Amino acid sequence: MKVLCVCGLGQGTSLILRMNVETVLRDLGVGADVEHTDVSSAAGMSADYIVTSNELAQSLQGHSAQIVIVNNYFDLAEIKERLQAALA
């Protein structure tokens, strides 16, 4: 399973998201290859899931991956809830 964490530049915000997504997936016992990137590179990359903000999700419509929207990147409970719903 491949998860992409996506932000505008691919260096700051998406890396924070990646750290917390990795923490949550570890807690859930889900093995996954998690990467971070910017929104324009993400369009050309394959993935099973893309985790990003509502703002950027609109630019990723049409991507074959399932899009998971997170509003609060520091809220591990929210990230867990959204990932669990997507994985179910």
Place this chain on the structure above:
Amino acid sequence: MKFLEPAMIDLAANAATPEEAIRAAGRLLVESGAAEDSYVEAMVASYEAKGPYFVLAPHIALPHAKTEDGVHEASVSLARLQEPVAFGHKANDPVKLVFALGSASNADHIALLRKLTLLLNDPANIELFKTGTLDQITAILKED
């Protein structure tokens, strides 16, 4: 690495617009020697081009740009706005805490983001950043 040193924290910043808020936090990076003015303007340009996606939690913005826009050292500063400012983010407006991130391309960058993430994963710390004194804030920064 320069991570929220006392001189990089302004707990009474004034800003009426997102651009002013980004510059208020960016100036602290420049004054500490961690970044150039060109980097601050690149953060503003990034906001104008890509929108407020970096408002990554309620009331918290993390403006940043690319290393090559003028960063000397991996760094984080904080401007706490006296009056919160709307950045145009549907879920997380208005912004009260602006953490300017000086992006570097080395391991320091990752170490610094990990520190910031661990700190802000705890809601009690966010509350302290919003309402605490400089002494209280520097005390939690020393804990790890």
